[in-house]
Amino acid sequence: MFDPPKYILEGLEKQSPETLREIAKIAAEMADNKERQFETELEEKEIDDRPKDLDRDDAPSNATLATKEINGNRYYYWQWREGEKIKSEYIRPVDPKR
Incomplete structure (x- = not known):
């Protein structure tokens, strides 16, 4: 509080x-x-x-690129707001070789 x-x-x-x-x-x-x-x-x-290979046309409308770290690995997500909720869509790892 x-x-x-x-x-x-x-x-x-x-x-x-x-x-x-x-x-x-x-x-x-x-x-x-x-x-x-x-x-x-x-x-x-x-x-x-933003990596040059990510196509903005594949993103949901009004989405921005976000990175999230999970268990020491970083991933790209499209992220946008719908009302009070924040929505995310997985794209790929930041380092595709991992």
Whole structure:
């Protein structure tokens, strides 16, 4: 469970219900913006790292290339969001020789 810093909780406890609701909206917007920024940075990195032999036409729409490490081996996956869920589709090992 997340325990916010004491100085934040002390400040929030002094606020009215209306102000707390507005703060919640602002915090949700900030979280969305940070998540989009992170996803954009990840996509830009993936574009640079994408192997030339992976065909984007084979990917599900709006998917990005992701790598996962399982038992010391790395694998490529297409990854995308459907609503609140993140979906993945296996492609192949990062190092096909392994």
